[in-house]
Amino acid sequence: MSSQSPSRPSIIQQEQYYFAYGSNLRLDQMARRCPGSKYIGRASLLDYLWQINERGYANIVKSEGDWVEGLVYELSGEDEKRLDRNEGVAGECYSKEYKSLQLYRASEVLHCRPVPWIVKKGGPAKVLLDAQQVGESVEEQKETTEHDVLVYISSRYVTEGDPWEEYIERINLGVADAADLGVSEGFIQRFIRPYIPPAKQVPAKHTAYRPQQEADVNGRRLKSAPGARPAENTAESHPSRSVPLEEALE
Template sequence: MTGCLYFAYGSNLSLTQMAKRCPASFFHGRAVLPDYKWQINQRGFANIIPSPGNCVHGLVYWLSSSSDDEARLDRSEGVHRGCYSKVSLPMIVYPASDEMRTRRIVDRGGAVAVGNSRREKSGRMENNVLVYMSETYVQRGEPREEYIRRINAGIEDGVAMDIPKAFFENVVREYIPERSVPVSLLPQGSRVRSRSAVVEIRAREKEGRDGDEEYYSSDGYRYNSSTQPSRRSKSGGRWRDEVEDPQYDYQGRPLSTQRNNNYSSYYAPVIRTVSPDDDVEWYLKRSRRRSVL
């Protein structure tokens, strides 16, 4: 079987996420990449940078050339947008005693359930392991809020698959807190000045009643049909809510007034999830309001 080994060190440490992104992949084991350092870059995502004397721990998956998993991974990592580059690096790989399809591990109860009964083989040097890294975005940054949740899921699976817990505590926790605060727990009227700062939304919909629902936007305010105007439109088979905020844009800044056309425009993200396990969904909508001159 031809293919390649792929080294994951960020959110793809989560076997659940990896099974969704690359359903034909196999969990191969864990690995240690020497002379590199783990970081969150200015884009808000995990990256590795050369750093003699340091090392990065991660998980290794087998991507078969007979599947489209590598192409799917390219898309999810934003290779065509220049977010990451693909490189081959040497590292020490500790293969699992039984290579198992990632999807099967998830179906059997996840990394914690499988990891308790798994034994790994002795480490060996692999010279050509696929790694996604950015050589452009190498400055230290802050993680995006939705990314914190995914990294924490990856940490849990990584520890279950024998990545040393000390690596996460001493390196990753410098950037990633254990959990982030849901917007629903923020004081009423508080404003979040980041498009990515909403991480947990509970949306309630009543079928057949247009706009009769409650949700939170990124500025920390709760909206419903009685407090804010909203319109519903269907795009791509999914409902979108166009909400007007008469005071601030998505970054918490006062809306600018365009006197030439008597309108102000802004983009307001709204997240909708129907259960805690669903992925966070962002909708960027353009709204217009009549300015008061």
């Protein structure tokens, strides 16, 4: 499958599919960042590799034979603008690319549901459980190839790095939601866990990741910084950052 179409004219359309692979796997974060977003399904992007880069955040790099699993949301034009700010597009932390990927649309109980609605109902696992209990189908729809899906990728920061401690928690919460929605355990263990240790504990509705957190995983050091790491100190504490902490948090 081709993953071409790296760029398009910078015209924000009314609706745009977006592939999340980092902290935006967490639905309640997406609900806050992009209140008009809708959940579409899970997806796989071929010939790319998941990494934590030198800035301490998730990124994907070209790697033949590898793949990245994630979630696809539909964005409104306003939500896309918000996400551009969050991802630090203006500061060149991430660029906007458009890829072809394998899409597995969610079952009818979740497909095209507003993300804030899913969160309000208790999260994806709760919505699926409630549907099963009343006899509704929770089976995904058949795989399709979807083109021109927005992906935020850093071609500037591609060196492997260590995650910020605060980022580990957010990724683990995202991993829990993604696992509930069908992202494979094999992908999580093979590509994410070498960088991100499992959470000590996760919300009660999730049970997949409860082992004790280790000081490092496969020899990788975990970044730490004093206090809450206020936004005004991030550029100084990590020279490669050019935008505040609350931006560029894929």
